[in-house]
Every structure is written in C-alpha cells, then in structure tokens.
Amino acid sequence: MLRIAVPNKGSLSGPASAMLHEAGYQQRKESKELVLVDPENEVEFFYLRPKDIAIYVSAGRLDIGITGQDLLVDSGADAEVILPLGFARSTFRFAAKPGTATGIEDLAGKTVATSYEGIVAKHLANSGVDASVVHLDGAVETAIELGVAQVIADVVETGTSLRNAGLEVFGEPIMKSEAVVIRRTGADGDDPKVQQFLRRLQGVLVARSYVMMDYDCRAEHLERAVALTPGLESPTISPLHNEGWVAVRSMVPAKEAQRVMDDLYALGARAILTTAIHACRL
Numbered sequence: 001m002l003r004i005a006v007p008n009k010g011s012l013s014g015p016a017s018a019m020l021h022e023a024g025y026q027q028r029k030e031s032k033e034l035v036l037v038d039p040e041n042e043v044e045f046f047y048l049r050p051k052d053i054a055i056y057v058s059a060g061r062l063d064i065g066i067t068g069q070d071l072l073v074d075s076g077a078d079a080e081v082i083l084p085l086g087f088a089r090s091t092f093r094f095a096a097k098p099g100t101a102t103g104i105e106d107l108a109g110k111t112v113a114t115s116y117e118g119i120v121a122k123h124l125a126n127s128g129v130d131a132s133v134v135h136l137d138g139a140v141e142t143a144i145e146l147g148v149a150q151v152i153a154d155v156v157e158t159g160t161s162l163r164n165a166g167l168e169v170f171g172e173p174i175m176k177s178e179a180v181v182i183r184r185t186g187a188d189g190d191d192p193k194v195q196q197f198l199r200r201l202q203g204v205l206v207a208r209s210y211v212m213m214d215y216d217c218r219a220e221h222l223e224r225a226v227a228l229t230p231g232l233e234s235p236t237i238s239p240l241h242n243e244g245w246v247a248v249r250s251m252v253p254a255k256e257a258q259r260v261m262d263d264l265y266a267l268g269a270r271a272i273l274t275t276a277i278h279a280c281r282l
C-alpha cells in the first residue's frame, strides 16, 4: 500500500485534498481524522503538519508527500520534488519599514524574524551576511511593530499582509514556492505505484488547464486552422459528409480558448465547441 503524507492544516490542506479527490482518491470527511485508508486504490493517507511532511518522507516512513517547496527547503530534509502542483504559489521575501533597507547587505547586525529559520539562515550564510534570526510561529508581520526584530522574512502572495502592517519588501526574492509532491532523495523512481499516483495527479493538472475543442473547417483552411490548434501531439482530423469540409478535434489551453475560437471563426471555421476535460492520461 502506498503511504502518502497530506497537509492537515493551513493554505495547502484544502487544495491538496481537493486535487486528490479529483484524482479519484477517498479523502477524509472531518478535519480531525489523521489517517485514512483507501483500500480500493491501495493508498493510505496520513494527515500531518505541513512543516513535518518532508521530515517523515526523508526518514523513509512514508513513500511520498505533498508539501510546499519552501517548507521542503526550510526543513533541510533529504527529499526531492517529483511533481510541481501549481497551487499555493508564493514568494519568500525580506520586508521592513519603508526606507530602512534596500538589499541583503543592510541586514548585517540586525535581527530577522521568521517562521522559516532554515531558509533564512542558509540564505544569510550563502550571502556572507551576519544577522540574528528569531523564530516566530506566525503573524511575523507584527514583529517589527512590537520591537522583536527590524526585518522579517515571510511568505508573500498578494502583499496585503505586508501593506496592512506598513511594511515593504526589499532585495531580490529569496525563493519562489508552490505545492509539490516530494519523495526521499534517491528513492526508487520506477516504483509503479508512485508512477500511477503521479499520472493521476498529472491528469488532474491537464484536465484543469486544457479544454477539448471541436470545429468544422474547409479542407483548404485546414493547415492554418491546425496551426492555431496544434494540440499536445497532433489534432484528430475526420472527413465530413459535406465534401471539402473536415472536422478537427484538439486540446487547447483553457486560458487561450476564447481567443482561439475568435481566430478560427475569422478563418471560416464553424460549429466551434469547447468542452471540459474531466480526467485524462497523456
């Protein structure tokens, strides 16, 4: 049975469970459940604190886990990313009161408050800057106002939390992050159970970001039409009863669907339809 770690709280928890559900796995019904066995899919889910997941996975106790790339780096655990999942996207940045710092060199001798000590300590060491780091569990934006630190290092998505606290980012982003699937470094990459799990999640990612497009066009316009809808491999072309016309079927990125439909229409294509993809294996 495949043993998988899933975040039990925080920003990663809801979207991770939603993605697993979409991939056909059972998910817990109550937030207090810590383990869920899905016998039909031969999978056991362990709901753990997001910060701990890389540690369990690197210890070999669990086969794979879903966590944040920043949490993986912060843990220093011996685990690696095998599939980025595209949600919980954020950057990790330094911030301070406006006008107090412009780059990492301004941190020398200062105190930095953060929930991600591992990332910050490594970054300071790599940059050769000598600053103190104070660990806080959350709401670090308040640390400056309350005099615990002069600088913070935290997750930034929209920047609203920083603005509300009267702070500004400075320097280059320390790292970018998103939710990822991880496994122990050097674990068997060919494990068929892991491969099947990854194919299911990849199927969800594709189903979320593509639509299926069907249309009819005159045979003489086919090459130009197909250039607009090249698909992932190659579009399917079928003859129509009306001579000189063909039907085309192709996957199109959902974000581009409306523009592509306009362009196909302008080319003379008709009966242009898009339908959602519910699941796929590429």
Ligand SMILES: Nc1ncnc2c1ncn2[C@@H]1O[C@H](COP(=O)(O)OP(=O)(O)OP(=O)(O)O)[C@@H](O)[C@H]1O
Residues within 6 Å of the ligand: 009, 010, 011, 012, 050, 051, 067, 068, 069, 070, 071, 088, 089, 090, 138, 155, 156, 157, 158, 177, 178, 179
């Ligand atoms: N506002 C946000 N937008 C996008 N991703 C976020 C946001 N806040 C946290 N994350 C991401 O979520 C992960 C942290 O999850 P974690 O559950 O530890 O913290 P949290 O979401 O802040 O929850 P908590 O309220 O328990 O602190 C990290 O990968 C981080 O990059």
Ligand SMILES: O=P(O)(O)OC[C@H]1O[C@H](OP(=O)(O)OP(=O)(O)O)[C@H](O)[C@@H]1O
Residues within 6 Å of the ligand: 137, 138, 139, 140, 141, 154, 155, 156, 157, 158, 159, 160, 161, 162
């Ligand atoms: O740039 P924003 O869109 O404002 O998002 C970033 C904020 O979201 C997270 O905080 P969370 O609400 O999880 O509280 P926490 O600080 O207690 O973790 C993170 O720690 C930042 O504070």
Ligand SMILES: [Mg+2]
Residues within 6 Å of the ligand: 138
């Ligand atoms: Mg948080």
